[in-house]
Amino acid sequence: MSWHDPARSLEPETDSSLRNELRDLLGMPAQPANYFENEPSPELIRLADDLRREARRRNHTARRRSSWMLLAAAVPFALALGALGTWGLRQQDKASQLAAAVARQEAEIQQLAAAQQHPVPQGAAEGPSIRPKAPAAKVQPPQTLLAGAARTRHARPESEPMQLVIPVERSTEASPSETKSVKTH
Amino acid sequence: MEPLKTQTVPFGDSHEFHDIFATLYPRLVSYARRYGATYPEDIAQEAFVILMQRDEPVEHPTAYLYGTVRTLSLTERRPLKNQSVSLEAVVEPGKGPDADDDLLSQEVRERMKALSPTFRETLWLFVVEDLSIRQIAEILDIPEATVKTRIHRAKAHLRNQLNSSGGLHVLA
Numbered sequence: 001m002s003w004h005d006p007a008r009s010l011e012p013e014t015d016s017s018l019r020n021e022l023r024d025l026l027g028m029p030a031q032p033a034n035y036f037e038n039e040p041s042p043e044l045i046r047l048a049d050d051l052r053r054e055a056r057r058r059n060h061t062a063r064r065r066s067s068w069m070l071l072a073a074a075v076p077f078a079l080a081l082g083a084l085g086t087w088g089l090r091q092q093d094k095a096s097q098l099a100a101a102v103a104r105q106e107a108e109i110q111q112l113a114a115a116q117q118h119p120v121p122q123g124a125a126e127g128p129s130i131r132p133k134a135p136a137a138k139v140q141p142p143q144t145l146l147a148g149a150a151r152t153r154h155a156r157p158e159s160e161p162m163q164l165v166i167p168v169e170r171s172t173e174a175s176p177s178e179t180k181s182v183k184t185h
Numbered sequence: 186m187e188p189l190k191t192q193t194v195p196f197g198d199s200h201e202f203h204d205i206f207a208t209l210y211p212r213l214v215s216y217a218r219r220y221g222a223t224y225p226e227d228i229a230q231e232a233f234v235i236l237m238q239r240d241e242p243v244e245h246p247t248a249y250l251y252g253t254v255r256t257l258s259l260t261e262r263r264p265l266k267n268q269s270v271s272l273e274a275v276v277e278p279g280k281g282p283d284a285d286d287d288l289l290s291q292e293v294r295e296r297m298k299a300l301s302p303t304f305r306e307t308l309w310l311f312v313v314e315d316l317s318i319r320q321i322a323e324i325l326d327i328p329e330a331t332v333k334t335r336i337h338r339a340k341a342h343l344r345n346q347l348n349s350s351g352g353l354h355v356l357a
Contacts, residue, residue, distance in 0.1 A: 022343070
């Protein structure tokens with residue numbers, strides 16, 4: 001660090017003349033009186049060295065926190081935030097998939113119920129019908145549902161009345177209450 | 186692990202530092218006293234330690250020291266400020282306790298006293314402390330243009346004083 005201050009040595013002439021003018025106005029001598037020009041006395045030298053030592057001591061004892069330490073301290077927080085964000089996105093994905101599955105299942109059930117409630121009469125295709133075909137045409141279940149419904153119809157005897165069947169996932173292991181022991185001959 | 190810095194005090198030559206210290210220390214003590222500091226010597230010494238403690242060198246060490254002394258002095262006076270001590274009492278040159286008023290004549294002191302504290306402070310640094318406008322701007326933490334404005338207004342006030350007292354002919 002240089003003590004020779006460029007701001008003072010490179011002072012414009014206008015500033016110097018302004019200072020002299022002000023000195024005149026105040027009634028001070030034109031040339032700056034070196035009020036404080038002192039030769040370094042032994043006391044002042046001792047004091048200066050003491051202050052220098054004190055500054056060194058403070059430099060050694062002061063805790064230094066460098067930038068990389070601050071960055072290292074921030075890493076766990078960043079990792080935690082990232083993990084939390086990933087987990088949240090995954091949960092959101094899962095929730096949207098479940099919601100779509102439920103909606104699809106509900107739609108299938110409704111369409112199936114509609115198909116069961118308004119069955120197409122068997123003789124409708126053979127001859128002219130009195131009933132209009134418009135209501136039957138309104139319900140157009142998808143082919144997969146129709147196939148499923150047909151399978152359900154074929155599985156039961158013709159004599160049984162048609163029932164609404166709601167597919168339910170059941171466990172593969174039968175509970176004791178659902179089994180019945182029979183003797184085989 | 187990075188070793189601790191052993192040489193951070195930015196003063197190379199001891200002899201140069203002793204000379205600078207011998208010149209600046211009494212001025213800083215006087216400056217702190219003018220702000221009404223109770224312990225001006227402690228404040229001046231603390232300013233030197235703070236400067237030497239810095240890792241990065243400052244552009245204007247003298248201005249930095251003056252600014253630190255000013256801040257520390259005003260901080261020391263803060264409790265008194267809360268007891269409704271006006272700025273007039275704080276920054277008036279030559280009014281601090283035990284201020285060395287023998288530096289200026291009675292006439293000069295009277296003329297400076299007539300100025301507002303803001304102008305007086307700037308004028309004091311410019312004329313008595315012999316600091317540049319840039320240094321004053323750094324000490325007071327204001328733009329250089331503001332320093333110039335204050336100095337020119339102080340000059341106008343002084344001229345008015347002399348005109349009203351009929352002393353302008355002396356300058357001519």
